Amino acid sequence: MLFAAIYVxxxxxxxxxALLDCAQAFSPRAEATAADTVVLDAAGLDRLFGxxxxxxxxxxRRAQEMGLEANVAxxxxxxxxxxxxxxxxxxxVIPPGKQAERLGPLPIDVLQxxxxxxxxxxxxxxxxxxxLAALPEVALVERLGQEGLRLEKLARGAVERPLVPAExxxxxEETMEMEYPVALLEPLAFVLGRLLEQLCARLEARALATxxxxxxxxxxRVIGRSGHRVIDSDSNSMTRxxxxxxxxxxxxxxxxxxxxxxxxxxxxxxxxxxxxAPVVKVALAAEPxxxxxxxxxxxxxxxPAPDRLELTLARLAxxxxxxxxxxxxxxxxxxxxxxxxRRFAPAxxxxxxxxxxxxxxxxxxxxPPAMVLRRFRPPLVAEVEVREGEPVRIxxxxxxxxxxxxxxxxxxxxxxxxxxxxxxxIHTDDHGxxxxxxxxxxxxxxxxxxxxxxxxxxxxxxxxxxxxxYD
Amino acid sequence: xxxxxxxVPAPTRNPGVLTGIEGxxxxxxxxxxxxxRTILSGIPSVDELTGGIPRGGLTEIFxxxxxxxxxxxxxxxxxxxxxxxxxxxxxASDAFDPPSAAAAGVNLERLLWVRCGGIPPQRHRGTENRxxxxxxxxxxxxxxxxxxxxxxxxxxxxxxxxxxxxxxAGGFGLLVMDLGDIPPAIARRVPLASxxxxxxxxxxxxxxxxxxxxxxxxxxxxxxxxxHSAVSTQQSAKAAGAKPAHARLLQGMQLEVEVLNSRxxxxxPARSATAxxxxxAAWCG
Numbered sequence: 018m019l020f021a022a023i024y025v026x027x028x029x030x031x032x033x034x035a036l037l038d039c040a041q042a043f044s045p046r047a048e049a050t051a052a053d054t055v056v057l058d059a060a061g062l063d064r065l066f067g068x069x070x071x072x073x074x075x076x077x078r079r080a081q082e083m084g085l086e087a088n089v090a091x092x093x094x095x096x097x098x099x100x101x102x103x104x105x106x107x108x109x110v111i112p113p114g115k116q117a118e119r120l121g122p123l124p125i126d127v128l129q130x131x132x133x134x135x136x137x138x139x140x141x142x143x144x145x146x147x148x149l150a151a152l153p154e155v156a157l158v159e160r161l162g163q164e165g166l167r168l169e170k171l172a173r174g175a176v177e178r179p180l181v182p183a184e185x186x187x188x189x190e191e192t193m194e195m196e197y198p199v200a201l202l203e204p205l206a207f208v209l210g211r212l213l214e215q216l217c218a219r220l221e222a223r224a225l226a227t228x229x230x231x232x233x234x235x236x237x238r239v240i241g242r243s244g245h246r247v248i249d250s251d252s253n254s255m256t257r258x259x260x261x262x263x264x265x266x267x268x269x270x271x272x273x274x275x276x277x278x279x280x281x282x283x284x285x286x287x288x289x290x291x292x293x294a295p296v297v298k299v300a301l302a303a304e305p306x307x308x309x310x311x312x313x314x315x316x317x318x319x320x321p322a323p324d325r326l327e328l329t330l331a332r333l334a335x336x337x338x339x340x341x342x343x344x345x346x347x348x349x350x351x352x353x354x355x356x357x358x359r360r361f362a363p364a365x366x367x368x369x370x371x372x373x374x375x376x377x378x379x380x381x382x383x384x385p386p387a388m389v390l391r392r393f394r395p396p397l398v399a400e401v402e403v404r405e406g407e408p409v410r411i412x413x414x415x416x417x418x419x420x421x422x423x424x425x426x427x428x429x430x431x432x433x434x435x436x437x438x439x440x441x442x443i444h445t446d447d448h449g450x451x452x453x454x455x456x457x458x459x460x461x462x463x464x465x466x467x468x469x470x471x472x473x474x475x476x477x478x479x480x481x482x483x484x485x486x487y488d
Numbered sequence: 489x490x491x492x493x494x495x496v497p498a499p500t501r502n503p504g505v506l507t508g509i510e511g512x513x514x515x516x517x518x519x520x521x522x523x524x525r526t527i528l529s530g531i532p533s534v535d536e537l538t539g540g541i542p543r544g545g546l547t548e549i550f551x552x553x554x555x556x557x558x559x560x561x562x563x564x565x566x567x568x569x570x571x572x573x574x575x576x577x578x579x580a581s582d583a584f585d586p587p588s589a590a591a592a593g594v595n596l597e598r599l600l601w602v603r604c605g606g607i608p609p610q611r612h613r614g615t616e617n618r619x620x621x622x623x624x625x626x627x628x629x630x631x632x633x634x635x636x637x638x639x640x641x642x643x644x645x646x647x648x649x650x651x652x653x654x655x656x657a658g659g660f661g662l663l664v665m666d667l668g669d670i671p672p673a674i675a676r677r678v679p680l681a682s683x684x685x686x687x688x689x690x691x692x693x694x695x696x697x698x699x700x701x702x703x704x705x706x707x708x709x710x711x712x713x714x715x716h717s718a719v720s721t722q723q724s725a726k727a728a729g730a731k732p733a734h735a736r737l738l739q740g741m742q743l744e745v746e747v748l749n750s751r752x753x754x755x756x757p758a759r760s761a762t763a764x765x766x767x768x769a770a771w772c773g
Contacts (some may be wrong), residue, residue, distance in 0.1 A: 246714035319575045319694055322658030329657040333602055336649050341603040345586035345596050356586040361600045366572035386531055386559040388740055388767040389588035391668065394605075422721065424736045457526070458738040466718045469741065485585065487769075488558035488670070 019059040019069060020180070022098035024088045028053035031052045035083050036210060037183060042079060043072070046182040048095070052157055054102065056095045058180050073108045090117055097174035100146075103127045116174020121147030127351065128168055134161060146172035189227070190302040191215050198237040198295030202287055208281055213276040213300045220303060226272035227303035230279060232286075235298035262300075263292050270362040271323055272306040279326050285331040289339070317366040330361060351431055352452065354392060388487050390471060396482035399472060408459055408472065414482045416470065418461045425457035430476070453477060458487070524752060525712070527662070527696050529563045534745055537763040539752050541712050543661075546687045547698045550705075551716030556743035557668055557700050559592075559767040560716070564698070565662065566593035576600040576654050580647035581640075582671035591770040602654075604646040605639075622700030640674050648682055655689040655697075663690070664698045672703040683709040704748070713749040718742070721765065740768040 019338045021043075025036060033052045040047035043066070046058035059072060066072040072090045081088035090101030090109040097116040101109045111119045114226035124139055137160075143149050149172040157165040170176045191212040197204050209232075221226060265286050267279075321329070333342045343358040399413035410421050441462035453476040460467050469487035474480070526540025541547050541564060549557050568575050575598060577584060582605045590596060644667065651665050667675050683706040690697045699706060704713055719742040746762040 201603050291681075318571055318661060319659050320574050321657050325657050326659070329653050330600075333650055333654050336603060336646055336653075337604055343601065344599060345584075345589075347586050347590050347596070349741060354585070354587075356600075363574050363598045385740070385766050385768045386529075386556075386563040386770045387588065387592040388583045389558045391558055391563055392585045393669075394582045417724075422736070424738045460721050463552070467721060468552065468553070468554040468718070469721060469738065474570040485583070486553045487738075488554055488556065 018060075018093055019091060020056055020093070020095045020098045021059045021073060021089060021091045022050075022054060022056045022075060022102040023080060023358055024054045024090075024099070024102035025080070025085045026053070026088070028085070028452070032085060036085060036087075037078070039076070039080050039083055039085065039087075041183075043076060046180055048180050049183045050095075050099060054099055056098060056180065058182075059091060065144075069110050073110055077108055092174065094174065094177055095180055096171055096178070100127050100171065103129075111174075117147075117150055117172070120172065120174050121145065121150065124127075124176070125149065128171055130164070130168060134168070143458075149372070167260045187305060188302070189216055189219055189305055190300060192298070192300040195296065198297050200295040202284065202291070205287070205299070206284055207279065208299055210276070210280050210299065212299065213279050213283075216303050217274055217276040217279070218299060220305060221275055224308070225304070225305045226274040226308040228269045228306045229273045229304035230267045230283070231302045231304075231325070232267075232283060233262045233300040233302075234265075234292050234296045235300075236292055236294040237297050265290065269323075269327055270360075272308050273324050273327070274308065278328055282331050283329055285335050289335055300422075302304045312461075314366075320363060320366060326361075335448045351429060353429075357474065361441075390485045391486040391488045395481055396473075396484050399481040399483050401472065401474070401481040408457055408481075411459065411461060411470075411472065411483075413481075416461065416468075416483060418463060420459045421462050421467060422460045423457055424459075426454050426455035427474075428453075428476075430454070456484075495668055501725070511695070525694070526752065527564060528567060529560055530567050530596065531560065531563055531765050533763040533765045534560060537713060537745065537761055538714065538750065541696050541698060542752050543694050543696045545711030545751065546690060546706055546709055547681070547696065547712040547714070548701065548704055548706050548710045549698060549714045549716060550701045550703055552702060552718075553668075554741065555716035555718050556741060556745070556765070556767055557716050559743070560714075560745070561664060561666075561698065561700060562589055562592040562594055565589065565599060565664075566595075569595035569598040570664045571661070572598070572602070574659065575662040576602065576660050576664070578602045578604065578647045578650045578654065578663075578665045580604045580643045580665065580667050583666065588770070591714060600654075600660075602647075602650045604643045631692065637671075637674065640670060641677075644674055644678065648678065650688075651686065655686065657693070658693065658695070660695050662696050662698065667699065667701040667705075670701065672705075675701050675703065675705050678705055680707065680709070683707070687711075695762050702772050706755055710749060711751045713747070715746040715748050717744050717746075719744050722766075738769055740766055742766055 021040075023036065023040060025032065028036065029217065030052060033049070035331075036053070036055050037047060039048050040055040040057040044057040044059065044062060048056045050056055059069065062072055062229060063069070066075055069091045073091050077087055077089045080089075088102045088106055089097045090105060090108070091113070092101055092111040093099035093113040093116065097111060097120060099110055100120055100123060104120070104127045109119075123441060125143060125145060127133060127146075138149065143152070152169060154166060154169060157169055161168070167176070193208055193212060195208075199208070216227075263285070267282055267286060273279075330342060342361065344361045344363075346357045346359050348355040348357060397413045397416070399411055399416070401408045402410040407423050410419055412419065431451065433451035433453070454473045454474065456471060456473045458469060458471055460469050462468075471484045473482055473484055475482070495598045524544055526538075526542050528535045528540045550559060550762050551557050565575050565577075570593070575601060579602060582603045584601060584603075586596060586601075589599070592742040647665055647667065651663065654660060654663055684695060687706075687709040699710075704710075704715075722739045742764060743766065744762055
């Protein structure tokens with residue numbers, strides 16, 4: 018076993034990564050022991066770089082090329098190499114079995130121990146590692162505990178421990194710079210397709226998938242009318258900082274790995290939100306995630322395949338708009354027509370458990386269906402004739418006629434404190450402001466029979482509206 | 489007898505026969521079409537009348553406003569979502585009311601709602617959000633004009649495209665296209681080829697395709713055609729005709745459904761069959 022330690026006195030924090038890179042250029046098994054010290058496993062490197070002395074020289078030269086004035090030491094164990102690198106300037110090679118002898122003259126300070134222990138050792142007259150190594154083990158443990166024993170072994174260069182190699186963070190990112198700005202989506206799709214295939218191949222090689230794709234586009238800067246540098250040449254679009262790239266993110270409900278699907282989703286996203294200027298650089302990053310193994314039960318109902326559903330949702334969003342598809346969630350409020358659109362991600366069927374099976378069977382019992390409302394969005398403006406406080410005739414577009422029967426009014430109001438404040442997350446025609454109204458249910462005979470409507474009168478303006486029809 | 493003769497030969501059963509002029513299959517070797525699987529709506533009279541909504545087929549439910557089309561639809565959705573199946577609603581006129589659906593027992597998490605439309609406010613008919621006259625009761629004639637037909641047509645086009653995509657995706661137990669508030673003149677303009685394509689797309693799948701409309705449009709492409717009509721409304725009996733009006737409570741509707749066409753049945757009945765059912769307002773329990 019042979020280990021090499023590289024120590025950079027007065028190493029700046031930003032040089033730590035460079036120091037690790039220097040070590041990993043020689044061996045992938047490099048340990049970042051401290052911000053100023055790295056140790057690498059040099060076993061077997063003699064076939065590539067020659068004898069240990071030559072390897073140490075190469076390491077020092079490489080560090081110097083990277084702007085690091087480093088001490089390099091080689092020894093049979095990592096800690097001996099570290100102590101030698103910290104204690105001796107330049108290059109040091111300690112032959113196997115000679116650690117105690119070579120490390121002996123080094124001062125106690127190289128051990129980098131707690132100040133109180135240093136003070137104790139100083140009081141005992143122990144000034145260097147040779148003196149520390151000469152102390153009896155049992156007496157040392159009695160006075161300094163296990164830490165004393167560890168220091169004694171370090172001083173003898175006899176500590177054997179496995180190396181803990183630093184692993185670079187696992188990033189899946191592909192970047193491509195264009196030779197000339199790409200203005201059309203179609204040629205950009207070719208670039209994206211190539212990057213996606215590379216990304217998916219890398220993910221597949223590690224048995225991973227992704228649940229998030231991040232696309233970063235650096236745009237060609239153009240000069241706006243005002244003379245300022247803008248990215249988007251469209252005069253209606255907002256001015257962006259010229260150095261700020263555009264980022265698009267696609268999140269998936271579960272990890273996927275399909276380059277063609279990703280490409281289609283990115284195309285749909287870019288078609289819905291075009292960059293607005295030619296693209297000069299493309300970066301694509303994938304967030305790695307473990308693929309979820311899925312096997313549907315024989316007796317469970319079929320559900321849309323997640324990847325196809327994702328693509329379908331993206332295509333639907335391209336047709337009707339992203340805010341208009343999803344699963345509705347009723348909000349806990351009395352405000353009329355208050356709901357939120359959530360991302361549609363139906364849970365995997367779990368099968369009917371005994372309790373839910375009972376509920377399901379109970380649901381199958383005959384019960385009259387609910388009379389439901391079909392809303393007019395936005396509500397129809399109506400002209401209502403009122404007699405003795407009751408609506409007697411209505412005209413609202415194609416809804417017109419005498420009111421055959423009427424129920425109401427029922428007054429409701431709320432959110433008065435909001436005033437004209439807008440809460441766009443609530444899908445309602447009142448736009449989040451307060452409301453106060455009187456509701457009526459009316460029956461209007463028509464050519465095809467009687468029809469039921471819900472109408473209301475706003476208390477602030479006195480205007481009448483048809484909210485919807487019962488069906 | 490639970491099967492009916494199939495007029496369409498099955499090429500996979502006798503591939504050798506279907507070559508050239510010999511491709512015409514003799515009547516004696518016509519395949520037997522299995523009884524289609526159906527979905528029950530949970531409304532006994534309707535289920536008894538129709539035998540259920542067929543999977544792998546197109547069902548038309550039509551009728552005027554307040555004829556119970558949506559009540560039947562939500563009852564169907566409640567059954568499907570209770571079975572953990574996934575449903576999709578393509579809402580051409582954005583008329584779906586989530587609180588009503590939740591009250592009807594629909595699990596909204598398993599319902600994909602596609603809201604077509606996106607009518608720009610400046611082009612839409614008179615609405616609450618438009619500026620009204622100072623008198624409050626009368627509105628500008630230009631605001632209260634009838635719905636712009638071109639906008640409605642674009643809504644229908646969006647709905648057709650969305651339905652196409654959902655059919656291609658597969659895996660849905662129930663697909664609904666709601667054209668209930670679309671004027672019949674526009675709904676009739678949907679080409680028959682589109683209905684035929686939808687029928688073919690849904691064939692041999694576990695998906696039931698249901699279309700809500702005011703008048704029948706798909707014609708022969710539909711496996712089941714149900715005509716809805718309202719018979720009467722029900723108000724709280726004690727207070728009927730009483731004053732004040734808020735003492736009267738709308739309790740429900742008496743509705744009638746008629747089967748105009750059904751391929752689910754073994755043979756067509758001599759005359760159309762009808763059934764009546766009652767829908768109850770949510771506030772009546």
